[in-house]
Amino acid sequence: MSEPVTTERPAETGAPAATGGLDIQGILKVAPHRYPFLMVDRVLSSDPVRTVGIKNVTYNEPCFMGHFPERPIFPGVLMLEAIAQVGGLAILSRPENAGKLAFFTGADEVKWRRQVVPGDQMRIETEIIKERRGLVEVRGRVTIEGEVACEATVRFMVMDEKKRV
Numbered sequence: 001m002s003e004p005v006t007t008e009r010p011a012e013t014g015a016p017a018a019t020g021g022l023d024i025q026g027i028l029k030v031a032p033h034r035y036p037f038l039m040v041d042r043v044l045s046s047d048p049v050r051t052v053g054i055k056n057v058t059y060n061e062p063c064f065m066g067h068f069p070e071r072p073i074f075p076g077v078l079m080l081e082a083i084a085q086v087g088g089l090a091i092l093s094r095p096e097n098a099g100k101l102a103f104f105t106g107a108d109e110v111k112w113r114r115q116v117v118p119g120d121q122m123r124i125e126t127e128i129i130k131e132r133r134g135l136v137e138v139r140g141r142v143t144i145e146g147e148v149a150c151e152a153t154v155r156f157m158v159m160d161e162k163k164r165v
Contacts, residue, residue, distance in 0.1 A: 019044070019045040019046075020043070020045050020046035020047055020051075021042065021043045021044050021045055021046065022042065022043040022046075022089070022093075023042060024041060024042065026043070027040055027041075027042070027043060027089065030089055030092050030093050031085065031088070031089055031092070032101055032161075033085060036061070036062045036063075037081075038085070039055050039078060039081050039082035039085050040053045040054070040055055040082065040085050040086055040089065040124070041053075041054055041055055041056050042054050043086070043089060046089075046090055046093065048128075049127055049128050050090075050125070050126065050127050050128075051086050051087065051089060051090040051125075051126050052086075052123065052124065052125050052126075053082075053085075053086040053089070053123075053124045053126075054121055054122060054123055054124065055082055055121070055122040055124065056121050056122075057074050057116055057117070057118055057119065057120045057121070057122060058118055058119075059072060059118040059119075061074070061118070063075055063078060064118065072117060072118055073115050073116070073117060074115075074116035074117065074118075074120070074122075076112045076150060079112070079116065079122065079142045079149060079150040080107060080110060080150065080152055080154070081104075082122060082124050082142060083124055083126060083138070083140030083141075083142065083150070083152055083154055084102075084104050084107075084138070084140075084154045084156060086124045086125075086126045086140065087102075087126040087128065087136070087138030087140060087154060087156070088102035088156060090126060090128060090138075091128070091131075091136055091156075091158055092158070097158055099160070099161055100158050100159060100160055100161060101158070101159060101160075101161050102136070102156040102157070102158050103156055103157050103158075103159060104154065104155075104156050105135075105155045105156055105157050106154070106155040107152050107153065107154045107155070108152070108153045108155075109151070109152060109153050110150070110151075110152040111150065111151050111152070112149065112150050113147075113148045113149055113150065113151070114144060114147055114148065114149040114150075115149075116142075116144060116149050120144045121144070121145075122142050122143075122144060122149065123142065123143045123144070124140065124141075124142050125140065125141050125142075125143070126138050126139070126140040126141075127139045127140070129153070134157055134158045134159065135155065135156075135157055135158075136155065136156055136157075136158060137153060137154075137155050138153070138154050138155075138156075139151075139152075139153050140152055140153075140154060
């Protein structure tokens, strides 16, 4: 997960860039999440196994109203959610998964190593490590200026939007 990544900007139409990246318009076409729960601002690159996204953390995030007003710290569970969303975008971007949802089913080996505060840019790197009949396992890492803030293995199930879990 540490190969260098090109940061070509996607076309303004939301189309993928040459590196497989997506701007916010492209993300909104794939992701079911919306503000305030969308944890990805841009996908820098994506291939069949690895995806790299970013989240710009600002003081305007709703979570800072209560976590913590005098000393804003981005919640660790939202870093975990960001890993799941970037991994989910990789899977849901595939033509065969158009219109489907990725339901979070678990997380293992979760470690938080650094606080994230307003002004930080989270780099979210994911790697698909297992796929079988709609079940997906993704290893992910959030870094801030090269320093690991969070790492985890997350699992989710890809299902038709209308099916009940």
